[in-house]
Amino acid sequence: MNIVIYCAVVFVSGLSLGLALSTAEAKDNVEGPGPVIERATIILTNNGPGLVGSTVTCFARLVDDDGNDLGAGEYVYIWTDYDEHPSTDASNATTSNYTQSYLKAEKRTVEVSVTNKQNSLFYATNKTFFNVTEHLTGSLEFSQGNNSTNLNKNIFETNQSLEIVANVYDPSGYLENADIVYEWNIADVYQLTTFNQPDIVYNFTMPLQYDVGVNITAFVPGLEFYSKKIGYFTSLIDLKDKISNVLISGSFKVSEGETHNYTVTWEGSLPAYLCSRLHSNSTCEGATDECNPVMQYNHSATIEFRFNDSGTHCLSVNVANDVSNFNVATNIKVKQVLPHQKAIAITVGIVFGVFACFISILLVAQQVKRSRRRHVEVANFDFQEENHNKTFKKFAKNVKNTYKLVSKKVAKDGKEKAEYKPLISM
Structure with a gap:
C-alpha cells in the first residue's frame, strides 16, 4: 500500500x-x-x-x-x-x-x-x-461578451465593451479588510484610478496592440498601524476589426465546360482565412461544409471554378479572422450547350477565318493593281489592261456577294444553303 x-x-x-x-x-x-x-x-x-x-x-x-x-x-x-x-x-x-x-x-x-x-x-x-x-501577485483577466470565436484569449474585437478585472491572489483572506487603490494605465493613452473596485470597462476603437497595466496599493489594517502592500500587473492584448462587407464579383450566367474567375473582397483585420465552395445545392444549405480555409494577407482574393454540369449552382464563401467570421453565397446559372450549337460555333469560327483570308487576298490584289499601273509606259498599247480591270471588278463583286451569303447563313442559324459562285470567272 x-x-x-x-x-x-x-x-x-x-x-x-x-x-x-x-x-x-x-x-x-x-x-x-x-x-x-x-x-x-x-x-x-x-x-x-x-x-x-x-x-x-x-x-x-x-x-x-x-x-x-x-x-x-x-x-x-x-x-x-x-x-x-x-x-x-x-x-x-x-x-x-x-x-x-x-x-x-x-x-x-x-x-x-x-x-x-x-x-x-x-x-x-x-x-x-x-x-x-x-509584493502582491495576481493577473489581469479580460472578457467581452461571447468571444468564443477567439483563437487566442488575448485577442478581442474593436468597438465592443471589454471588461478588465485585476485578480489579486489571496486564498487566506488576508486582504478582506484592506483598502485597495487601483491605478489603471492603457497604452499611455488612458488613465483611471478606482478605489476598492478591481474592474473597469473600456471600448477600444482602433485595431492595435495595447499594453494594459494596473498599479495596486493595499492598506492592510493591523493592531497599531496599516501595512502597505503593492503590486503591478500587466498584459498585452490585441484588438482587431471584425470581417464585414464581403462581396463576390464575376459572371453569374455561364455555359457548361467554361472556366471562370471570381474576385472576393472584404473589410476587417488581417490575416483572414478564406474558404470557398461550389456545389449543386441552389439553396446554399451547408455551404461551408468540408471547406479548407486559406490564410490571406490582403483584402481580396481570386478563386477559379470550372463548370462541368448545367443547372443552378451555389458559390459560397466564408471569410474569418480571430474575432469574427462572415458568410456570403450566390447562385450561378450554368447553361447547357447543345451539340448543334457547338457545331454552329465551330462553323462561325471557320467562316470568319475564311472571310479574313478573302480580305487579305483583296488587299493584296489592290496592291498588285496599283503596282502594275505605275509601270505602264504607253497607256493605249496595253490592250489587256481593260480586261484586267474587268476581271478585278468581278472578283471584288464576288467577294462581296459571298460575304453577304455567309452573313445570311449565320443569321439564320445555318438553315439556308449558301449559293456557290466562283470568285473569279473568265
Missing part, C-alpha cells in the same frame, strides 16, 4: 497554485497497530508563492498504491518548518493540517514524516518548497 500526503500552503497573495510533487518509499512489511503498510509514498503540494504577513496551511492525505484513501490507523504526522519548532499531529485520519505565518520574504521548505503512534515505526517522508514575497 502507498501513503500520499498533500501539503497546501495558504498565503495572502499569490498568482497561481504552486505544485511540488515527489515520492518516498518506506520500509517493507512495517507492522504495528493499525494497517500493515508494505510500501508508502508521500506527495506534497503547496499554493505558493505566499505574501509576507499571510498564513500558510499545509494539507496531508494518505493513499494506497491505487490512489485510494487508506483506512483509519494510528498515524503521527511530524511537520518540520526548519527555523520554526516542529509540529506534531497524532491522528487516526488520513489527513493532517499545518498552519504558519511568515514575516519576511524568503524561500521556505516544509517537510512532513509519518510514523506509527504505538511503536514509532517510520512510514515515509517528503518535502515541499514555496516562496514568500513582499
Whole structure:
C-alpha cells in the first residue's frame, strides 16, 4: 500500500497554485497497530508563492498504491518548518493540517514524516518548497461578451465593451479588510484610478496592440498601524476589426465546360482565412461544409471554378479572422450547350477565318493593281489592261456577294444553303 500526503500552503497573495510533487518509499512489511503498510509514498503540494504577513496551511492525505484513501490507523504526522519548532499531529485520519505565518520574504521548505503512534515505526517522508514575497501577485483577466470565436484569449474585437478585472491572489483572506487603490494605465493613452473596485470597462476603437497595466496599493489594517502592500500587473492584448462587407464579383450566367474567375473582397483585420465552395445545392444549405480555409494577407482574393454540369449552382464563401467570421453565397446559372450549337460555333469560327483570308487576298490584289499601273509606259498599247480591270471588278463583286451569303447563313442559324459562285470567272 502507498501513503500520499498533500501539503497546501495558504498565503495572502499569490498568482497561481504552486505544485511540488515527489515520492518516498518506506520500509517493507512495517507492522504495528493499525494497517500493515508494505510500501508508502508521500506527495506534497503547496499554493505558493505566499505574501509576507499571510498564513500558510499545509494539507496531508494518505493513499494506497491505487490512489485510494487508506483506512483509519494510528498515524503521527511530524511537520518540520526548519527555523520554526516542529509540529506534531497524532491522528487516526488520513489527513493532517499545518498552519504558519511568515514575516519576511524568503524561500521556505516544509517537510512532513509519518510514523506509527504505538511503536514509532517510520512510514515515509517528503518535502515541499514555496516562496514568500513582499509584493502582491495576481493577473489581469479580460472578457467581452461571447468571444468564443477567439483563437487566442488575448485577442478581442474593436468597438465592443471589454471588461478588465485585476485578480489579486489571496486564498487566506488576508486582504478582506484592506483598502485597495487601483491605478489603471492603457497604452499611455488612458488613465483611471478606482478605489476598492478591481474592474473597469473600456471600448477600444482602433485595431492595435495595447499594453494594459494596473498599479495596486493595499492598506492592510493591523493592531497599531496599516501595512502597505503593492503590486503591478500587466498584459498585452490585441484588438482587431471584425470581417464585414464581403462581396463576390464575376459572371453569374455561364455555359457548361467554361472556366471562370471570381474576385472576393472584404473589410476587417488581417490575416483572414478564406474558404470557398461550389456545389449543386441552389439553396446554399451547408455551404461551408468540408471547406479548407486559406490564410490571406490582403483584402481580396481570386478563386477559379470550372463548370462541368448545367443547372443552378451555389458559390459560397466564408471569410474569418480571430474575432469574427462572415458568410456570403450566390447562385450561378450554368447553361447547357447543345451539340448543334457547338457545331454552329465551330462553323462561325471557320467562316470568319475564311472571310479574313478573302480580305487579305483583296488587299493584296489592290496592291498588285496599283503596282502594275505605275509601270505602264504607253497607256493605249496595253490592250489587256481593260480586261484586267474587268476581271478585278468581278472578283471584288464576288467577294462581296459571298460575304453577304455567309452573313445570311449565320443569321439564320445555318438553315439556308449558301449559293456557290466562283470568285473569279473568265
